[in-house]
Amino acid sequence: MSAPTSIVVDRYELGPIGTNCFLVRSSRSAEEAVVIDPSGDAAQLRLELARLGTRCAAILITHGHWDHLLGVADLAEGTGAPVYMAEDEQALLENLPDLVPAGVPARAHTADVFLNGDETLELAGITFETIRVPGHSPGHLAYHSGGCLFSGDVLFSGSVGRTDLPGADWDTLVETLRALTERFPPETVVYSGHGPPTTLGTELARNPFLAPLRAS
16 A cells, blocks of 8 residues: 655564554655654664665654664664654653563663644654544554554554553543544555554454444
């Protein structure tokens, strides 16, 4: 599935559990890119940015679970790009080495810009809307731009985020998903934290975890 022509999205599965990282550009010739969830080796990401002829202008984080944060410190320090994340999940990045599984290398970092949802960000020639989407984690954010929704671990192709983790809640997640499907059209492309892209309409029609929404 390809993104709408208004932005260009490249997806990379990184880190020990194959977490998605996205490089988002306003066009294929754009000199700047936004990196969403740098979830693995920052050196690999910097090589990819160089191959594409673009530089990292900003780093957006959907939520503070360790697998989405592994490359944040190195990428931010290596590129000088500011880091944006939810204010109430900042401690997870600042204490990252204490939160990763044994043997997983990780460095702490402090974000530059703290978000609460409902902000409009102008980055690398792209307009992003920030959306608070709790349920998988309390301060989870999604980013919408150009008909694309970067949903983190809220919604996947055929599944949804876990709710057996600290701060997670199934009823809250269902209401978050209801709000997303009511706010955005069904053709909205969903770029999830794990797995392939999908659309809101496909998930509303087929995803077994969205059955409560179909029944209401």
